[in-house]
Amino acid sequence: MTASNYSMPQYPxxxxxxxxxxxxxxxxxxxxxxxVIVGAGITGITSANLLIKEGFKVIIIETGKVxxxxxxxxxxxxxxxxxxxxxxxxxxLGIEKAKQYYDAQEDAIKFIQTTANSIDCDFSQEDSFxxxxxxxxxxxxxxxxxxxxxxxxxxxxxxSIPFNIPTTGVLAMHNQAQFHPVKYLKGLLDxxxxxxxxxxxxxxxIDVEEGTEPVVITKDGNRITCKFVISASxxxxxxMKAFYFARLLPERSYVLGVKTTSEYPGGMYYxxxxxxxxxxxxxxxxxxxxxxxxxxxxxxKGIDTLKHYRALExxxxxxxxxxxxxxxxxxxxxxxxxxxxYIGPITSKQNNIFVATGFRKWGMxxxxxxxxxxxxxxxxxxxxxxxxxxxxxxAPNPSIKNFISYNTDVAGQLIKGKLEYVPMHAExxxxxxxxxxxxxxxxxxxxxxxxGKLHIVDTTCTHLGCETExxxxxxxxxxxxxxxxxxxxxxxxxxxxxKPLDKIE
Numbered sequence: 001m002t003a004s005n006y007s008m009p010q011y012p013x014x015x016x017x018x019x020x021x022x023x024x025x026x027x028x029x030x031x032x033x034x035x036v037i038v039g040a041g042i043t044g045i046t047s048a049n050l051l052i053k054e055g056f057k058v059i060i061i062e063t064g065k066v067x068x069x070x071x072x073x074x075x076x077x078x079x080x081x082x083x084x085x086x087x088x089x090x091x092x093l094g095i096e097k098a099k100q101y102y103d104a105q106e107d108a109i110k111f112i113q114t115t116a117n118s119i120d121c122d123f124s125q126e127d128s129f130x131x132x133x134x135x136x137x138x139x140x141x142x143x144x145x146x147x148x149x150x151x152x153x154x155x156x157x158x159x160s161i162p163f164n165i166p167t168t169g170v171l172a173m174h175n176q177a178q179f180h181p182v183k184y185l186k187g188l189l190d191x192x193x194x195x196x197x198x199x200x201x202x203x204x205x206i207d208v209e210e211g212t213e214p215v216v217i218t219k220d221g222n223r224i225t226c227k228f229v230i231s232a233s234x235x236x237x238x239x240m241k242a243f244y245f246a247r248l249l250p251e252r253s254y255v256l257g258v259k260t261t262s263e264y265p266g267g268m269y270y271x272x273x274x275x276x277x278x279x280x281x282x283x284x285x286x287x288x289x290x291x292x293x294x295x296x297x298x299x300x301k302g303i304d305t306l307k308h309y310r311a312l313e314x315x316x317x318x319x320x321x322x323x324x325x326x327x328x329x330x331x332x333x334x335x336x337x338x339x340x341x342y343i344g345p346i347t348s349k350q351n352n353i354f355v356a357t358g359f360r361k362w363g364m365x366x367x368x369x370x371x372x373x374x375x376x377x378x379x380x381x382x383x384x385x386x387x388x389x390x391x392x393x394x395a396p397n398p399s400i401k402n403f404i405s406y407n408t409d410v411a412g413q414l415i416k417g418k419l420e421y422v423p424m425h426a427e428x429x430x431x432x433x434x435x436x437x438x439x440x441x442x443x444x445x446x447x448x449x450x451x452g453k454l455h456i457v458d459t460t461c462t463h464l465g466c467e468t469e470x471x472x473x474x475x476x477x478x479x480x481x482x483x484x485x486x487x488x489x490x491x492x493x494x495x496x497x498x499k500p501l502d503k504i505e
Contacts, residue, residue: 005323006258006322006323006324006325007325008309008310008313009325009326009327011475012328012329012330012473012474013327013328013329014072014327014329015257015282015284015289015291015326015327015329016067016072016073016074016076016180016181016182017068017072017182019180019182019183019186021065021066021067021186021189023065023201024062024200024201025200025201026200026201026202026203027061027200027203027218027220027222028220028222029222030222030223030224030225031059031222031223031224031225032224032225032226033057033058033059033198033224033225033226034056034057034058034226034227034228035048035051035056035057035058035059035226035227035228035229035230035378036058036059036205036224036226036228036229036230037058037059037060037061037229037230037232038061038205038216038230038231038232038233038237039060039062039069039230039231039233039234040060040061040062040066040067040069040189040199040201041067041069041070041071041072041185041232041234041363041367042071042181042185042363042364042367042368042371043230043232043356043363043367043368043370043371043374044060044230044232044233045060045066045067045185045188045189045192046185046188046367046368046371047230047232047370047371047374047375048060048192048197049188049189049191049192049195049197050371050372050375051375051378052192052195052196053195054375054378054379056378057196058192058197058198059197059198059199059200059224059226060192060197060198060199060200061199061200061203061205061216061218061224062199062200062201062202062203063202063203063204063205063233064201064202065201065202066185066189066199067181067182067185067186067189069233069234070234070331070332070333070363071181071182071185071363071367072181072182073255073329073330073331074181074331074363074364075255075278075280075291075293076178076179076180076181076282076364077128077176077178077268077278077280077362077364078108078109078112078113078176078177078178078364078365079105079128079173079176079177079268079362079364079365080102080105080106080109080153080173080176080365081128081129081130081155081173081176081270082105082360082362083130083270083272084130084140084141084143084144084272085101085339086098086101086102086144086147086148086153087140087143087144087146087147088339089101089147089339089340090147090150090151092398093338095150095151097340097388098147098151099151100384100385100388101340101388102151102153103385104365104369104373104385104388104389105365105366105369107369107372108364108365108366108368108369108372109176109177109365111368111372112177112179112184112364112365112368113125113177115184115187115188116179116184118187119183119184119187119188120183120187121179121180121181121183121184121187122178122179122180122183122282122283123177123178123179124177124179125175125176125177126176126178126266126267126268126280127172127173127174127175127176127267128172128173128176128267128268128269128270129158129161129170129171129172129173129267129268129269129270130144130170130269130270130271130272131161131165131167131170131171131269131270131271131272132168132169132170132271132272132273133166133167133168133271133272133273134168134273135168136273137168137169137272137273138168138169140272141157141169141170142157142169144171145157145171148171148173153173154173154174154175155171155172155173155174156171156172156174157169157170157171157172158170158171158172161267161269162265162267163269163279163319163320164318164319165319169272176268178268178280178282179364180282181364203218203219203220203222204218204219204220204498205217205218205219205233205237205238206218206219206237206498207238208229208238208240208353210240210350210353212352213225213226213227214226214227214228214229214352214353216229219498227352228352228353228354228378229352229353229354230354230355230356230374231346231353231354231355231356231357232356232370233495234332234334234357234494234495235248235250235334235357235483235494235495235496236346236355236357236495236496237495237498238346238353239496240346240347240350240353241347242346242347242391242392244342244357245463245464245482245496247336247337247342248334248335248336248357248358248482248483249298249334249335249336250298250299250332250333250334250482250483250494251296251297251298251332251333251334251335251361251483252296252297252298252299252305252330252331252332252478253276253293253294253295253296253297253330253331253333253361254293254294254295254305254308254309254312254328254329254330254331254473255291255292255293255327255328255329255330255331256291256292256293256309256312256313256316256325256327257284257289257291257325257326257327258290258292258313258316258320258322258323258324258326259284259287259288259289259290259322259323259324259325259326260288260290260316260320260321260322260323261320261321261322261323262319262320262321263288264279264281264288264320266281267280268280271294275294275295275296275311276294276295276296277292277293277294277312277315278291278293278294279291279319289326289327290316290320292312292315292316293312294312294315295308295311295312296361298480299332299478299479299480299483299485300468300469300471300478300479300480300481300483301469304472304473305330305471305472305473305474306472306473308330308473309328309473313325330473330474331361332485332494333359333360333361333363334357334358334359334360334483335358335360335361336357336358336360337398338393338398339360340358340388340389341356341357341358341359341360341366341369341370341389342355342356342357342358342389342390342391343355343356343357343369343370343373343385343389343390343391344373344374344377344386344389344390344391344392345377345390345391345392346391347391347392348392354374354377354378355391356370356371356374369385369389370389373385373386424436424437424438425437425438425439426439426444426446426448426454426456429447429448429454430448431448431449431450431451431452432448432449432450433447433448434446434447434448434470434472434475434488435470436459436467436469436470437456439456439504443459443460444456444457444458444459444504445457445458445459445468445470445477445501447470447475447488447489449488455488455489455490455503456503456504456505457477457486457488457489457490457501457502457503457504458501458502458503458504459477459501460501460502461479461481461482461484461497461501462484462492462497462498462499462500462501462502463479463481463482463484463495463496463497463498464481464482466479466480466481466482468480468486468501471485475487475488476488476493477490477501479497482496484496484497486500486501489503490502490503
């Protein structure tokens with residue numbers, strides 16, 4: 001890479017998080033309501049807004065700050081072009097369900113566009129493109145276009161993309177969109193509060209007592225009695241013996257926000273080949289900030305995470321030229337066994353506790369589709385997508401193969417972590433460096449902060465006992481088994497873990 005005047009931001013920070021959002025109080029007492037929504041991202045906030053308009057009394061609770069989870073770290077593409085998905089869905093689930101999946105995304109896009117008309121959220125209509133750089137993926141693009149034609153999707157094969165990237169095929173999906181997710185949701189949240197809705201931040205749900213009036217129990221012991229519960233917390237905050245941890249694959253991906261030498265031509269772009277590369281722009285101080293993303297991998301596994309940012313930086317520099325590099329961040333998302341989200345009753349025996357998860361990095365449309373479906377389920381209205389998304393479904397192909405593969409890997413990670421040789425000691429660490437170390441003869445995790453203070457934790461994940469690994473790029477402890485993530489001092493950042501890592505003095 002050639003010398004430059006810019007430098008990588010020292011710490012991860014999402015551009016979307018620059019948008020100021022009003023804070024909310026923490027729940028400090030027992031309360032009663034009609035509906036409790038756990039999670040203040042796109043699914044939770046959209047659901048809350050829809051349900052309060054139906055006459056329900058609604059409370060949203062969020063473990064941290066609103067819009068600070070996956071929704072605040074997305075690339076915010078509003079598209080039904082979810083990679084090479086439709087040929088796969090036709091093969092595995094049949095043409096009817098593949099068409100339903102597409103229609104659900106289109107309904108979500110139309111809902112967002114209509115809603116965004118009254119919110120200043122940088123909404124713009126853009127075409128979306130998947131491109132291939134190899135003969136293998138050129139053939140897959142052709143198959144995907146055949147699926148588009150069978151499903152009557154508004155798309156076309158085009159000759160090239162407007163970058164210095166040699167392509168072997170390009171598939172367009174027309175009339176898609178993009179926006180600023182925090183500005184959009186801030187508008188929805190303001191409307192929700194103005195209509196009488198209640199929001200509590202820094203309020204962690206840890207359990208639900210089942211019954212005709214379920215009770216959500218918080219970490220501080222407060223109880224919220226209600227008629228319906230929606231888990232919109234990215235990872236379900238309760239499992240109820242549905243084994244979501246064994247049916248959801250956690251993956252991380254990375255995003256740069258850069259200003260470029262070359263003028264960005266518009267549109268949204270996504271590579272079919274590995275490693276994944278994604279491009280879009282967003283308005284930024286009267287100019288364009290280019291969002292360059294990709295480098296997905298299973299949480300807690302793979303190379304030094306800082307190298308993923310470096311790889312995207314090199315791609316951006318070669319493709320567009322970088323003049324400034326003000327933002328970088330990462331995101332985590334979950335994939336189901338058959339690539340279709342789980343939206344509906346958390347188990348087949350429940351009719352008042354719902355879940356929405358497994359959006360496979362396409363949360364803007366899938367999260368909105370989830371909110372629309374959950375509203376219909378609670379109000380007992382028919383919805384054509386209920387069976388497609390039901391969490392209790394099981395499609396033999398590919399679910400059995402993926403279930404075995406994923407959980408075999410989990411077992412391997414569990415054993416590997418226990419047998420790992422640990423050569424380092426905490427005193428070896430430099431400032432702003434973290435690593436697995438040996439403390440009192442046992443495996444531990446240590447991070448020495450910028451001021452030189454050591455933070456040492458037990459690396460054993462509090463979910464099911466796998467050993468977490470140090471994430472250099474984001475300064476976190478990540479579990480390679482089920483995707484739990486912890487801050488350098490052990491605080492839970494991502495489930496399914498509920499308890500922090502033990503601190504070692």
